[in-house]
Amino acid sequence: MKKLVSLLLVVVLLLSFALTGCSSSDSKMIGVAMPTKSLQRWNQDGANMKAKLEEAGYEVVLEYADNKIDQQVSQIENMITKGCKVIVVASIDGTALKGALAQAAKEDIKIIAYDRLIRDSENVDFYATFDNYLVGQIQGEYIIKDLGLESGAGPFNMEVFGGSPDDNNAYFFNSGAMDTLQPYIDNGQLIINSNQVDMEQIAIQGWKSEGAQARMDNLLTAFYADKNVDVVLSPNDSLAQGIVASLKAAGYGSADKPFPVLTGQDCDTTNVKMLIAGEQSMSIFKDTRTLADQVVSMVSAIMAGETVPVNDTETYNNGVKVVPSYLCEPVFADKDNYKELLIDSGYYTADQIQ
Ligand code: BGC
Secondary structure: HHHHHHHHHHHHHHHHOOOOOOHHHHOOOOEEEOOOOHHHHHHHHHHHHHHHHHOOOOOOEEEEEEOOOOHHHHHHHHHHHOOOOOOEEEOOOOOOHHHHHHHHHHHOOOEEEEEOOOOOOOOOOEEEEEOOHHHHHHHHHHHHHHOOOOOOOEEEEEEEEEEEEEEEEHHHHHHHHHHHHHHHHHHOOOOOOOOOOHHHHHHHHHOOHHHHHHHHHHHHHHHOHHHHHHHHOOOOOHHHHHHHHHHOOOOOOOOOOOOOEEEOOOOOHHHHHHHHHHOOOEEEEEEEEEEEEHHHHHEEEEHOOOOOOOOOOOOOOOOOOOOOOEEOOOOOEEEEOOOHHHOOOOOOOOOHHO
């Protein structure tokens, strides 16, 4: 009888171990919470990170939240229950995770904010991203070079779009680009006919293509009935897709209405095709392999109790503290360099962008 009871105990213990995945003390489990599957980049980010973390010997719980805040919160809570030691979060709304992160901190779980800073919480341990201000700067510099602004060309008609207002990155992209372009706005080489430059006027909720398309439609109707728009500053590719749809519907892409200089970010396959077709001028390339490698180094250092590699301890104040960050360097892709950057490097196959 005694033997039977202890046998039963062992079975129960083994079962609970199997159900929770591991005992929390020797867990090698890492949580990865991504915002949505609807944008190509997050699928790549998630897949890359899972592969690299597994290669490094970790078990990975990877979840996508369909851009729903509640869903992301419960996914993080689940990761905590499962005994994850580190949770990597690309947040949907950078201000909505305070409660979940406080719970994680109680369990001594470390949080790495991925790509987007998590705001208003003291329980964000590290931040891994591409340099968001530099993203905007490179977009601005591309416009300056493409239009020949340094040699006095112009004036050109420009419109400006902003990213989602709940995404901390959106403000960095905007200031990087606008700080770079401001001298040419001030001296009249760039004319913003709508006068809309504040984030309240230009931000597109949820980074939605349809939102960008609707705003571009409105701008074209209200301000461009008798002139062409020559430049559109778009912070990313999903917005650029909507902007191009609107431009096409208004007859752009013809000899008397050439496509404007148009920026973007992410090098989504759809947009790389748009670069090749001459509908979009450039896109920022943020190689998710680089960021995933960085996150794996951070996770490994945390797990080994070693110093976590960071290269910026000043820029990213989340409202409560400055979060130690590692900033990777973005580059731009356009029709002249995309082959080398995206195909020769093995990021995409030639088939993917045909
Ligand atoms: C990312 C961009 C992305 C955008 C929309 C931003 O936080 O940094 O790469 O295009 O979100 O998902």
